[in-house]
Amino acid sequence: MSSGSNGTSKKKLIGFSFAFNGLWNVLKTERNFRIHLSVSALVILAGLFFGLVAWEWVAVITIMAIVIILEMINSVIERIMDFLSPNYHPLVGEIKDISAGAVLVAALASVIIACIIFLPKLF
Numbered sequence: 001m002s003s004g005s006n007g008t009s010k011k012k013l014i015g016f017s018f019a020f021n022g023l024w025n026v027l028k029t030e031r032n033f034r035i036h037l038s039v040s041a042l043v044i045l046a047g048l049f050f051g052l053v054a055w056e057w058v059a060v061i062t063i064m065a066i067v068i069i070l071e072m073i074n075s076v077i078e079r080i081m082d083f084l085s086p087n088y089h090p091l092v093g094e095i096k097d098i099s100a101g102a103v104l105v106a107a108l109a110s111v112i113i114a115c116i117i118f119l120p121k122l123f
């Protein structure tokens with residue numbers, strides 16, 4: 001019994017290490033991902049400085065996570081398309097542009113949320 005549960009925890013640990021490999025991969029290869037992470041770190045510092053209340057933290061962390069997750073999904077879609085269709089195809093261009101557009105929508109929402117939360121504290 002105990003060896004079985006050990007096996008399960010080992011599998012879980014290996015699963016986590018694959019997931020961290022994935023994070024490390026986008027961190028190394030995707031400039032936009034590094035930019036989103038750096039901006040997120042700055043926003044967290046600003047949040048600590050201004051002493052955000054609970055709902056403000058919830059809004060900030062949620063939109064940050066959405067931007068970062070969409071950036072990762074965008075990277076996955078780019079890789080899938082490069083694998084399936086390495087040659088130029090207008091449809092591939094559309095797929096990649098729509099995927100990048102999704103990140104842009106979330107990034108614009110994050111700027112609006114940051115303005116709503118931080119501007120009144122600045123002025």
Ligand SMILES: Nc1ncnc2c1ncn2[C@@H]1O[C@H](COP(=O)(O)OP(=O)(O)OP(=O)(O)O)[C@@H](O)[C@H]1O
Pocket residue numbers: 030031032074078085086087088089090091092093094096097100
């Ligand atoms: N195979 C293709 N066929 C047609 N258009 C493509 C193709 N590959 C890329 N494009 C066009 O070039 C753009 C950039 O694609 P690319 O795969 O280089 O992403 P990227 O510049 O690495 O994106 P990111 O900055 O998000 O990492 C796409 O949004 C698309 O408009």
